[in-house]
Amino acid sequence: MIEVGTALAEKIVYIDRAMLKAYADASGDQNPIHQNEEFAVSVGLPNVIAHGMLTMALVGKYVTEWSGGSNTVKEFGARFIKPVIVPAGEKVDLTINGTVTEVDDNQIKIDLVATSAGVKVLGMAKAVVIKK
Amino acid sequence: MLAPDSVGRTFAGADAISISQSEIDAFTAVIGETDTTIAPPTFTIRISLDQFQNILTKPEIGLDWSRLVHGDQKFEIFSAVKAGDSLRCSATIESYRVAAGNEIVSVRSDLHRADELVISSWSTLVVRA
Numbered sequence: 462m463i464e465v466g467t468a469l470a471e472k473i474v475y476i477d478r479a480m481l482k483a484y485a486d487a488s489g490d491q492n493p494i495h496q497n498e499e500f501a502v503s504v505g506l507p508n509v510i511a512h513g514m515l516t517m518a519l520v521g522k523y524v525t526e527w528s529g530g531s532n533t534v535k536e537f538g539a540r541f542i543k544p545v546i547v548p549a550g551e552k553v554d555l556t557i558n559g560t561v562t563e564v565d566d567n568q569i570k571i572d573l574v575a576t577s578a579g580v581k582v583l584g585m586a587k588a589v590v591i592k593k
Numbered sequence: 594m595l596a597p598d599s600v601g602r603t604f605a606g607a608d609a610i611s612i613s614q615s616e617i618d619a620f621t622a623v624i625g626e627t628d629t630t631i632a633p634p635t636f637t638i639r640i641s642l643d644q645f646q647n648i649l650t651k652p653e654i655g656l657d658w659s660r661l662v663h664g665d666q667k668f669e670i671f672s673a674v675k676a677g678d679s680l681r682c683s684a685t686i687e688s689y690r691v692a693a694g695n696e697i698v699s700v701r702s703d704l705h706r707a708d709e710l711v712i713s714s715w716s717t718l719v720v721r722a
Binding site: 474480483484486487488489490513514515517518519521522524525530531532534535536537538539540541584585 | 638673
């Protein structure tokens with residue numbers, strides 16, 4: 462039974478530099494802050510950071526796994542409030558949780574929380590999915 | 594600085610953009626999606642950001658893309674994108690402000706398949722001071 466307050470199971474995805482390279486190639490976003498540590502540091506970042514849109518794509522996959530596929534999403538939005546920092550040779554966590562906030566005959570609204578290394582990386586993350 | 598008279602204007606994208614199966618395959622592989630028959634919800638960001646860059650960096654608009662960060666993103670999806678789709682893109686500059694030296698631009702992207710609106714998306718782009 463899906464009702465207001467229903468919690469989606471937590472999911473942890475691991476992000477490494479290889480995933481950033483793969484996302485850069487898949488998305489066309491070759492900004493060096495997502496691949497080149499020297500460059501990232503030179504523009505004031507602590508290290509290489511993940512694409513905000515990669516984080517959002519992974520949270521999108523979390524939603525569609527629960528809602529029943531890529532064609533169930535009607536709305537999806539988020540703010541990029543903190544970067545996901547990806548040091549060389551490491552796998553960093555993206556920990557995702559969701560809670561149902563509204564249910565009607567046709568659709569379900571979900572609030573989403575995404576953290577990495579204990580820091581909240583997305584703000585106002587919400588999705589509206591088709592009720593199957 | 595963004596040219597003030599560009600706010601509120603809608604710009605047509607250059608050409609029809611063809612979606613290939615290999616692009617969808619590459620995107621789904623990264624996020625671990627096994628259904629490659631349709632594009633994941635955020636797939637079209639690759640089209641929208643590319644169109645925004647083409648439009649916003651025109652000399653008469655004048656945004657500095659090299660210092661740009663993505664502030665927020667929202668999608669409204671009316672129809673799933675599939676391989677073989679030919680999409681037409683338009684971009685509207687909805688608002689522009691300067692805060693603490695940062696330029697903050699809100700842009701909307703509308704993607705159409707023939708006359709059908711497929712996806713509207715909103716991006717806040719920040720050019721750091």
